[in-house]
Structure formats: structure tokens, C-alpha cells
Amino acid sequence: MQVWRDGRTAALNASDAMREVLASLGLPESAYAAIRPQVTPRGQPLVHLDSIPAAHVEQIAEALRGTRTHRERDSGALPT
Numbered sequence: 001m002q003v004w005r006d007g008r009t010a011a012l013n014a015s016d017a018m019r020e021v022l023a024s025l026g027l028p029e030s031a032y033a034a035i036r037p038q039v040t041p042r043g044q045p046l047v048h049l050d051s052i053p054a055a056h057v058e059q060i061a062e063a064l065r066g067t068r069t070h071r072e073r074d075s076g077a078l079p080t
Contacts, residue, residue, distance in 0.1 A: 007040070025059055
């Protein structure tokens with residue numbers, strides 16, 4: 001049961017972090033209101049993002065592109 005609780009905490013933290021980032025991009029709350037934490041029966045933390053309007057996804061993608069280094073851009077790797 002502790003593994004599941006730890007997973008729930010991790011999923012909650014990740015959900016909150018995603019909401020904060022999307023808010024900082026200036027997206028309206030309606031774009032991220034459906035984000036919610038999920039946990040598998042084995043305790044794996046997940047975040048359900050739901051449907052996000054395409055225009056908002058473009059903003060998110062542009063912000064993510066700005067966080068990558070030139071080498072990462074060239075290799076196609078995501079930042080760690």
C-alpha cells in the first residue's frame with residue numbers, strides 16, 4: 001500500500017507542476033483544468049492530460065523547444 005501512496009504523491013506533484021508551467025505560459029485555466037493524477041494498481045505514477053486545444057499545444061511545444069540545447073535539437077533528444 002505504501003508503494004501506491006508514494007505513486008499517488010508523485011502523480012499529484014507532477015500534475016501540480018504541469019499546471020504551474022502551463023499557467024506560466026499564459027494559458028487559460030480551461031486549457032489545463034482536466035489534468036489529473038493517476039496511479040496504476042502497482043503504484044506507477046501517471047498524469048492524465050486530457051484534450052488540450054491545438055493552439056495551446058503549439059504554445060507548449062514552442063516553450064519546450066526553447067529549453068533544448070543545440071546538440072539536443074540536432075539529435076532529436078528531449079531535455080532531461
